[in-house]
Amino acid sequence: MAKRPIDMHDVELAALAAAGGRAEFGELVRRHGSAVRALLRRMGAQPSLADDVAQDAFLTAFQKVGEFRGQGTFGAWVKRIAARLYLRRRSREARYVAELEGEPEPSGGVQAGELVDLDEALQALSEVERLCVSLCHGAGFSHPEIAQSLDLPLGTVKSHVKRGLDKLRARLAPVVDQHGRPADVRA
Structure with missing residues (x-):
């Protein structure tokens, strides 16, 4: 009897997703989606922006899942993708330069x-x-x-x-x- 995606390790899921397994990638999204959105919110993204960037990060991860080799966790890998996408978006909008000068009370x-x-x-x-x-x-x-x-x-x-x-x-x-x-x- 074949293992269900819910019973598989992230490395197994990523390998199957790289071979076209949408259900396996869906399980990875289910497992790590909230952690990715939480990281983005902690970085300063509003909830709706965090959702958008997280979705873009998982789309990028799906396209590049064959590059994931299991050196580190899948969660860390996709968080790095999301963080970079968020930083690029901030840079493109040129908002963060003005915010660098602000100090909190x-x-x-x-x-x-x-x-x-x-x-x-x-x-x-x-x-x-x-x-x-x-x-x-x-x-x-x-x-x-x-x-x-x-x-x-x-x-x-x-x-x-x-x-x-x-x-x-x-x-x-x-x-x-x-x-x-x-x-x-x-x-």
């Missing part, structure tokens, strides 16, 4: 009992910091790959990643009193 830490969403915390970063952190930690790009993709010097990318991570840590860290205890939000 500083914000304090999290009060005890307050829930913070990573996506919300990422919105506190400047656009370029959000892109660099998302590409590095969400899409698995190396610093040199980010530098090339964003056409920025390598040192600048490293600075944006470090500064962005520092801001995220500060934003997500609980606020404590002078004794190191969680601050009371009712005060």
Whole structure:
């Protein structure tokens, strides 16, 4: 009895998809679609744009699935495709250049009992910091790959990643009193 697509590993599905297996590629889309859209939203794409870019990324992946060799995960491979498509779209629209100069307003830490969403915390970063952190930690790009993709010097990318991570840590860290205890939000 043949294995069902749902029971197959991504590498098997990609190989069958490369041979024309639409159902197998559909299973890959089902497995990884939401993660790709989430990455794009974390990079700054509005939900509808994230959906459009994710669809384009999966179309590109379908056309190039024969190039996927299983060196790394399929999810990481398609996220890299999506991130590059998003960056190209941003570059074409020439919006990100103006946003590079904007700095977010500083914000304090999290009060005890307050829930913070990573996506919300990422919105506190400047656009370029959000892109660099998302590409590095969400899409698995190396610093040199980010530098090339964003056409920025390598040192600048490293600075944006470090500064962005520092801001995220500060934003997500609980606020404590002078004794190191969680601050009371009712005060």
